Amino acid sequence: MIADELPAWSLGDAGVDPVTLPSGWPEALDRSWAFGDGLGTGVRVAIVDSGVDASHPVVAGPLERAVVVELDHDGRGTVEEDAVGDVSGHGTACAGIIRALAPGCELTSVRVLGADLTGGGDALVAGLRWAVHEGHDVVNLSLSTTKARFAEALHELTDLAYFGGCLLVASAHNMPVASWPWRFAPVLSVASHARHDSETFFHNPSPPVEFHARGIDVEVGWGGGTTIRASGNSFATPHMSAMAARVLGAHPGLRPFEVKTALRLSANNVKGGADAHGG
């Protein structure tokens, strides 16, 4: 009852809005086509976060690369190789979720956050720019900035990524405040559903949040080799990054809008189309 009235982004207990495709839709799309073998093999995923602890069991394998954004006094960022790992645990949590669902993908860590997850918009912009320019297929952004002065730069970067074939997967804020870049249309934006199933995701017919994925009470890897149970859109987002990696592993070269479409058409709440008529 209350869930219907809350202006928050997560998927309320009231349930999922079913989406019915037009009957003239040419072909049904199921997950075996969308995901192929489900490994996401060779897909390059960047995690812009607090770093990644490659030695943590949940990460289960080496990183393609790890870099950190260093800021000078004027807020200009330079990107350097990073041997520190994860200063918080947040990035390792994201990496573990992605690796568990798309074990064949290549992971790169782009550290822009400090131990207390402070980082500032300058580091976020510089880290994201680097990840896009390096040609990653998917960039996981389990973070956002509430500072409006960074919105324009982030908007430009989301367009750059979209036209360059790089899918940005970004968390909606967990509170009813304005934040960026998840609200921009080129981004695949994610909030939480409460089902304890990492394979379940929903397309949201009422944006700005476009997808709901598992984000409540998720067991994740954390700092110092630990494991914790965590909740929030930060943990729903890597579920969708992994799903995007699966799609790109099965169908290399798809553009971001095509990956979004494939995910929409294979979401748990989307039915209909030619398939509904036996086509």
Added chain:
Amino acid sequence: MRTEVDLRAAVAAGVLSASRGRAPLLQSIADVARAIFGARASSIMLFDEARAELVFEAVSGEGEELLGRRIPKDTGIAGWVLGARDPIVVDDVAHDPRFAADFARGTGYVPQGIMAAPLLLEDRALGVLSILDRPKRASLSLVELDLLGLFAHQSAVALELFEAGRRAQAALDGDGELAVLARLAAALDGQGAEGRSASIALMAALERVLSPTD
């Protein structure tokens, strides 16, 4: 922009002393937060930016002796929430590396579970609302997480009103350019009907003199 806001606030302060209600408001937020979630305790820590510390401004339930205590801004789960600007729910703090176990033991009350949310206003984090030891449930519901975020946001909006009152009070007490306006507003408010009418006419004349002419 900020000067205009302060100017309006300063004039308002002549007839409204907002800052007196600050402590009861904070206490009320802590009490209601505890009641909403049926928790053993709740607290509000405000961020003292100049000293990079979090200050316990209101406590409900366990730990009332913490009032006024200061901790470094990056301490424990509250510090993490302040930095991350994101709500958090931890049902078993003993196994969470972010938990400030030493600090908790020092207070004599070690919670098992904490949920906390930042008091956010646009790009500013005013502090942290913490809920300690809500009843154990099979699992956290999204409604609880949303409610936490929404209530924290409402609290931040209320706090901002009082911050405006505090700035206004400072202007009223000071010797700056704004103080004379605030004193005028206060004097006007204290006048009888006849004097008030004459004063308003005088100020209207002053306004005409000060207004740019075509």
